[in-house]
Structure formats: C-alpha cells, structure tokens
Amino acid sequence: xxxxxxxxxxxxxxxxxxxxxxxxxxxxxxxxxxxxxxxxxxxxxxxxxxxxxxxxxxxxxxxxxxxxxxxxxxxxxxxxxxxxxxxxxxxxxxxxxxxxxxxxxxxxxxxx
Amino acid sequence: xxxxxxxxxxxxxxxxxxxxxxxxxxxxxxxxxxxxxxxxxxxxxxxxxxxxxxxxxxxxxxxxxxxxxxxxxxxxxxxxxxxxxxxxxxxxxxxxxxxxxxxxxxxxxxxx
Amino acid sequence: xxxxxxxxxxxxxxxxxxxxxxxxxxxxxxxxxxxxxxxxxxxxxxxxxxxxxxxxxxxxxxxxxxxxxxxxxxxxxxxxxxxxxxxxxxxxxxxxxxxxxxxxxxxxxxxx
Amino acid sequence: xxxxxxxxxxxxxxxxxxxxxxxxxxxxxxxxxxxxxxxxxxxxxxxxxxxxxxxxxxxxxxxxxxxxxxxxxxxxxxxxxxxxxxxxxxxxxxxxxxxxxxxxxxxxxxxx
Numbered sequence: 001x002x003x004x005x006x007x008x009x010x011x012x013x014x015x016x017x018x019x020x021x022x023x024x025x026x027x028x029x030x031x032x033x034x035x036x037x038x039x040x041x042x043x044x045x046x047x048x049x050x051x052x053x054x055x056x057x058x059x060x061x062x063x064x065x066x067x068x069x070x071x072x073x074x075x076x077x078x079x080x081x082x083x084x085x086x087x088x089x090x091x092x093x094x095x096x097x098x099x100x101x102x103x104x105x106x107x108x109x110x111x112x
Numbered sequence: 113x114x115x116x117x118x119x120x121x122x123x124x125x126x127x128x129x130x131x132x133x134x135x136x137x138x139x140x141x142x143x144x145x146x147x148x149x150x151x152x153x154x155x156x157x158x159x160x161x162x163x164x165x166x167x168x169x170x171x172x173x174x175x176x177x178x179x180x181x182x183x184x185x186x187x188x189x190x191x192x193x194x195x196x197x198x199x200x201x202x203x204x205x206x207x208x209x210x211x212x213x214x215x216x217x218x219x220x221x222x223x224x
Numbered sequence: 225x226x227x228x229x230x231x232x233x234x235x236x237x238x239x240x241x242x243x244x245x246x247x248x249x250x251x252x253x254x255x256x257x258x259x260x261x262x263x264x265x266x267x268x269x270x271x272x273x274x275x276x277x278x279x280x281x282x283x284x285x286x287x288x289x290x291x292x293x294x295x296x297x298x299x300x301x302x303x304x305x306x307x308x309x310x311x312x313x314x315x316x317x318x319x320x321x322x323x324x325x326x327x328x329x330x331x332x333x334x335x336x
Numbered sequence: 337x338x339x340x341x342x343x344x345x346x347x348x349x350x351x352x353x354x355x356x357x358x359x360x361x362x363x364x365x366x367x368x369x370x371x372x373x374x375x376x377x378x379x380x381x382x383x384x385x386x387x388x389x390x391x392x393x394x395x396x397x398x399x400x401x402x403x404x405x406x407x408x409x410x411x412x413x414x415x416x417x418x419x420x421x422x423x424x425x426x427x428x429x430x431x432x433x434x435x436x437x438x439x440x441x442x443x444x445x446x447x448x
Contacts, residue, residue: 227431227434227435227438228431230427230430230431230434231427232344232345232427233344233345233427236427236430236431236434239434240434243434243437243438246443246444247441247443247444248444254390254393254394255385255393255394255396255404256385256388256390256393257390257393259378259381259382259384259385260382260385262378262381262411263375263378263379263381263382266371266374266375266378266411267375269371269374269375269418270371270372270375272371273367273368273371273372276368278366278368278369281366281367281368281369282366282367282421284367284422289422289424292367292422292424293422293424293429293432294429294432294433294436296415296418296419296422296424296426296429297426297429297430297432297433298433299374299378299415300415300426300429300430301430301433301434303408303411303412303415306381306408307408309394310396310401310404310405310408312401312404312405312408314408314409314412315342315343315344315345315348317405317406317408317409317412318342318348318409318412318413318416319339319340319342319348320405320406320409321406321409321410321413322339322342322348322351322352322355322413323339324406325355326339326355329359331358331359332358332359332360
C-alpha cells in the first residue's frame with residue numbers, strides 16, 4: 001500500500017497491518033505491548049506541555065507544533081493497532097461512548 | 113447532532129465540538145489539559161493489561177474487553193479534541209508519519 | 225513486619241517484599257509489569273489535576289488532597305518495588321542524577 | 337548543598353528545593369506541572385520495557401539498566417517535588433497506604 005492511500009481509519013489500519021507484516025513485527029504486537037507503546041507516545045505529547053501556562057499551550061511555536069503533530073500521529077497509530085488487535089471498531093466504540101456521555105452529562109441549562 | 117451521525121473522524125470532531133459547547137466546556141479544553149486527559153484514559157487501558165501475560169492480553173474475557181472498548185473510545189475522543197485544539201488533521205498527520213516510518217524502518221530482507 | 229516499622233525507603237522495601245511474598249505476588253512482579261502499574265498510579269495523580277488552573281492545583285480541597293496522598297503513596301510503592309526488582313538503590317540513583325543535573329543546568333547568573 | 341549529602345528522602349527534598357531556588361524554577365513547580373513531569377519520566381521507564389518479554393524485562397542489558405536507573409531517579413525526583421508542593425510526607429503516606437492494603441488484601445491462606 002502506498003501511504004497516499006491513507007484517507008480514513010480503515011485505510012490507516014490496513015496500511016499498519018501491511019507495514020507490521022513486512023517487518024515481521026506482529027509477534028511484538030500484543031495488546032499489552034501496544035497499550036504500553038501508546039501511553040509512551042501520549043507522554044511525549046504531555047512533555048511538550050508540562051511547563052507551559054494554559055495560554056502558552058494554546059499558541060505553540062511552529063517547531064513545537066510540528067513535533068506535537070508527529071506525537072499525535074504516533075498516538076493514533078498505536079491506538080489503531082491496539083483496537084485492531086482487540087478487534088474493536090474505533091468509530092463504533094466512540095459513537096457508543098458519546099451516547100453514554102450524553103446521558104451521563106446532560107447539557108447545561110439555559111439560565112434566563 | 114445525533115450520535116448516530118458519527119461515521120468518521122470528521123463527524124466525531126464535529127459531534128465533540130457540539131457536545132463541549134452545549135456544556136460550556138471549551139474553557140477547560142486547553143491543549144495542555146486535553147493532553148493530560150488523554151494520558152489518563154490511556155493509563156486506564158494500560159491498567160487492564162498490567163498483570164496479564166502476553167497470551168492473556170490477546171484473549172480478554174468479555175467484560176474486560178467491553179471496558180477496554182470504552183477506554184479506547186475515551187482515548188480517541190480526547191485525541192480528536194486535542195488535534196482539533198491544535199488545528200492538526202489527524203489522518204494527514206498519520207499519513208505523513210507513516211511515510212517517515214517507511215524510510216526510517218526499511219522492510220526486512222527476505223532471507224533465502 | 226508491622227507497618228509502623230516503615231520509616232525510610234529501606235524498611236518500606238522490606239515491608240513490600242514481605243507483603244508480596246505473603247500473597248504469592250512475586251510471580252507478577254516483573255519489571256515490565258511494575259513499570260506499568262507505576263504509570264497507572266501516576267496517571268491517577270494526573271487525573272486530579274487535569275482540569276484545574278495552576279492556582280487551583282496549589283490549593284486542593286481536603287478530600288482531593290487525601291486522595292492525592294494515597295496516589296502519591298501508590299506511585300512510591302511501585303517505584304520502590306520496581307527499583308528492587310532491578311536491584312537499583314533509589315537514593316544512590318537520585319544522588320547520581322542530581323550530580324548530573326547540576327552540570328547540565330548551571331544555576332542562573334545573578335544579574336546585578 | 338553538596339549532592340553527597342543526599343542520604344534519604346528528607347535530604348533529597350532539601351537538595352531539590354535548593355536546586356530549584358538557585359534556578360528560579362519554583363514558579364513552574366505547580367502540583368499540576370510536577371504531576372505531568374512525573375508521568376513523562378514514568379513513561380520513559382515504560383518505554384524500555386514495551387517490546388520485552390517478561391523474562392527479558394528481568395534481565396536488562398547493562399546499558400538499558402543504566403538508562404532505567406536514570407529514569408527511576410527522575411521519577412523519584414519529581415515525586416519528591418510533587419509531595420513537597422502538596423506538603424505530603426511520603427513515608428508517612430506509604431505507611432498509611434500499606435496499613436490500608438493489609439486490610440484490603442488479606443494474605444493467602446495456607447492450603448494444607
């Protein structure tokens with residue numbers, strides 16, 4: 001697969017399967033290991049923000065933003081691989097969770 | 113927006129914007145705070161796997177899998193909100209990262 | 225060992241060894257698993273702070289502080305168990321790291 | 337303070353206060369930021385273990401062990417700074433948590 005074919009979560013998942021197979025990496029891709037890899041990438045994102053004020057975190061300098069973009073991508077990549085290993089449909093899972101959240105957190109009342 | 117309209121990352125992002133606005137939560141959604149929230153959800157995933165053998169992690173009992181599905185969804189939700197707050201296109205970022213990875217990690221040679 | 229005997233990192237380590245042995249938990253205590261357990265506890269700490277302003281994080285309400293105290297303790301407990309599993313002397317490691325940091329980050333100049 | 341004076345958690349805390357003051361770093365050391373810094377160090381530890389088998393994690397090569405020792409130290413350093421910022425006595429907190437755990441998890445029965 002050419003990476004230009006990655007257009008959504010399904011094609012990203014397929015590209016990741018092909019990528020791992022071509023390198024014989026599936027043997028390492030237990031859900032346990034993928035969850036670890038994902039939190040490590042999430043921490044690399046957190047690291048960019050740890051000493052920033054709330055305002056600074058909203059206005060990253062270009063190099064930090066470019067680095068954060070890579071970390072965001074890595075987190076998504078491991079999340080997609082983890083979901084695949086667990087046979088979870090990410091969008092369906094998010095849809096179900098949003099429906100639960102809508103019940104758990106009713107919208108604010110309009111105060112008028 | 114009805115949650116049944118969530119079919120991809122773009123409609124998920126739109127649903128999350130609407131959800132946050134209806135609850136006046138945008139004020140809390142700095143990139144710094146969203147990165148923290150995301151790593152907390154990632155850790156809830158890790159927690160399910162911490163004492164499991166590699167084999168056990170590949171064969172979760174149904175209740176653990178259902179819980180992991182919720183945690184996977186929560187991680188995706190915060191990742192989408194973080195990317196939105198940073199104005200990052202998640203799929204484009206993943207595509208660019210995959211292209212980098214293909215150069216960084218060439219496929220294994222066939223040994224014959 | 226009585227928990228009242230815990231007075232420093234060495235007696236804490238000894239109490240943790242005894243505690244794990246009495247429950248047959250050593251089999252689960254690989255460095256890999258302990259590192260996972262530690263980051264999960266660290267995330268439970270992070271969770272208390274994720275939506276707080278910097279100022280709010282300096283002035284936790286009593287119940288949040290009590291919960292944070294338990295999470296701080298859990299993080300220390302797994303850190304001590306991890307160091308023990310790797311045969312690392314925590315205080316000697318911190319001393320060596322502080323010596324490195326003193327060279328890496330020279331003190332600010334007095335500007336007068 | 338000379339780093340050779342670091343012999344326990346109290347002298348480590350004192351050395352860290354002095355170190356931060358000499359660099360004017362206290363302004364960044366909110367509990368929120370310190371919790372973030374701590375989880376980032378914890379993740380650097382996790383990273384060493386993410387692709388290892390349980391057995392491999394028990395027998396790290398010397399360079400990995402040396403790197404892990406630095407990460408263990410960094411995690412302890414931020415944990416001590418966080419506890420200090422929250423005015424938590426780490427050893428007392430661990431002692432209290434161990435007493436709770438002893439009740440929550442009774443020792444295994446001898447089966448005879």
